[in-house]
Amino acid sequence: xxxxxxxxxxxxxxxxxxxxxxxxxxxxxxxxxxxxxxxxxxxxxxxxxxxxxxxxxxxxxxxxxxxxxxxxxxxxxxxxxxxxxxxxxxxxxxxxxxxxxxxxxxxxxxxxxxxxxxxxxxxxxxxxxxxxxxxxxxxxxxxxxxxxxxxxxxxxxxxxxxxxxxxxxxxxxxxxxxxxxxxxxxxxxxxxxxxxxxxxxxxxxxxxxxxxxxxxxxxxxxxxxxxxxxxxxxxxxxxxxxxxxxxxxxxxxxxxxxxxxxxxxxxxxxxxxxxx
Numbered sequence: 001x002x003x004x005x006x007x008x009x010x011x012x013x014x015x016x017x018x019x020x021x022x023x024x025x026x027x028x029x030x031x032x033x034x035x036x037x038x039x040x041x042x043x044x045x046x047x048x049x050x051x052x053x054x055x056x057x058x059x060x061x062x063x064x065x066x067x068x069x070x071x072x073x074x075x076x077x078x079x080x081x082x083x084x085x086x087x088x089x090x091x092x093x094x095x096x097x098x099x100x101x102x103x104x105x106x107x108x109x110x111x112x113x114x115x116x117x118x119x120x121x122x123x124x125x126x127x128x129x130x131x132x133x134x135x136x137x138x139x140x141x142x143x144x145x146x147x148x149x150x151x152x153x154x155x156x157x158x159x160x161x162x163x164x165x166x167x168x169x170x171x172x173x174x175x176x177x178x179x180x181x182x183x184x185x186x187x188x189x190x191x192x193x194x195x196x197x198x199x200x201x202x203x204x205x206x207x208x209x210x211x212x213x214x215x216x217x218x219x220x221x222x223x224x225x226x227x228x229x230x231x232x233x234x235x236x237x238x239x240x241x242x243x244x245x246x247x248x249x250x251x252x253x254x255x256x257x258x259x260x261x262x263x264x265x266x267x268x269x270x271x272x273x274x275x276x
Contacts (some may be wrong), residue, residue, distance in 0.1 A: 004267050005030035011185055011197040013037040013204040021198065024263045033194065035185045037204040038173045042074060049078050052168040056142060057087035061166060063096045064142040065127060065154070066115075069103035071144040074170035076111070089113075095142070100127050101234070102258065122234055128157050136163035143167040148203065173203050182211040189224025196229035196250075198266060200259065202240040209244055222246075231266045233259065 006029035013035045014021050022032045043049050053075065056064075066072055079088040089111060099105050099115040101122025108115055117134075119126035141163045145151055151167075158165040186208070188194050199205055212221040222245070231250035232238040238248045250269045252261035 003029035004271055007031070008195040008270055009033055009188075009193065010266070011035055011189070011194055013185075013197065013208070014200050021200065021259050021263070024259060025198075028263070028267055033185065033188070035181060037182070037207045038175065038201065040070060040074075040171050041174055042077065043170055043172055046078065049075070049168060049170050050082060052142075052166070053079050053082060053084055053088060055166075057084050057091050059091045059094060060140055061091070061095050061142040062139040063098060063131075063136070063163075064092065064144070065098045065100070065131075066104035066108070066144050067100045067127075067151075068144070068146050069105075069107035071146060071170055072104060072107040073110075075144070075168070078170060098127060098130060100124070123236060124151060124154050127154060131157070131161070136161040138162060138164070140164045140166055145169040147171065147173045148206070175207060179211050179215065182208065183215055183217065186212060186217055186221050186224055189228055190220045192227055194224070194228050196231060196266060196270060197225075198231045198233075198262060199237045199241065200233045200262070202237050205237065205240040205244065229266065229269050231262055231269075233262045 005025065008029070009031045010025055011033045012021050012025065014037070022034060025032050057079070076085065076088070079085045092111075093113055096116045097108065097113070098117040098119065099108070100119050105115045105118060117130050119130045121129075136158065141158050143151070143154060143158070143165050145167050147169070155165045155167065185194075189197070208221060209218075212218045225244075225246045229249045230241060230246055232241055232248045234251065238251055241248050250262070250265045252258065252265055
């Protein structure tokens with residue numbers, strides 16, 4: 001344990017791994033301000049996911065694009081409830097697996113499998129660049145989508161490459177924190193009572209934006225972002241912040257888009273800021 005972040009108040013807009021991120025920051029002496037933003041739930045209509053799984057388990061896909069680790073875990077949950085898990089894993093093992101970033105790679109390892117084609121960058125563009133190296137003619141390509149992103153760009157690329165895309169959306173996001181909690185955090189940021197915020201997913205950024213718009217606090221939110229150190233776990237989150245006109249001060253280096261490097265880089269930035 002260290003005290004390098006002693007006295008620093010850091011907003012943590014996380015849900016699924018909230019406890020882990022809070023612990024990492026508090027071990028460095030930070031005073032964390034948890035603000036759970038997004039909860040993850042299975043797709044409310046299971047029928048399309050179940051139909052997709054039954055087909056996939058027959059070995060119908062030649063390739064499978066995994067966009068998130070959560071997506072694979074949710075598909076496994078559906079398969080388990082359908083008594084399809086062994087067949088699904090057998091088909092997955094025989095399918096060429098293309099992964100976007102480290103999280104789907106980690107999820108594959110949990111079931112004893114590995115990525116066949118990891119994207120150079122954890123983005124849709126990175127996936128497309130990886131797939132451009134292969135002849136996809138007449139290949140059926142499963143595509144695990146994630147909420148709020150139908151990924152028309154990837155699906156269009158696959159069609160132009162003469163492949164047959166087969167998308168599935170196994171989970172959805174739901175708002176976790178009530179608006180009052182988000183508004184209170186925005187007010188603290190604008191008042192200079194917060195030192196930093198650590199974003200770990202794009203939906204967290206959109207939730208801040210939506211609450212600020214609905215409550216007429218967009219100017220206050222902009223002011224708050226300008227007064228604090230803004231950290232983003234990876235390029236997708238950074239792009240979402242950039243779209244809002246928010247300067248990202250901290251991102252992990254060398255494609256290490258995990259919470260531990262994020263905390264390390266954030267601590268270094270805050271210590272440098274303190275010395276200045």
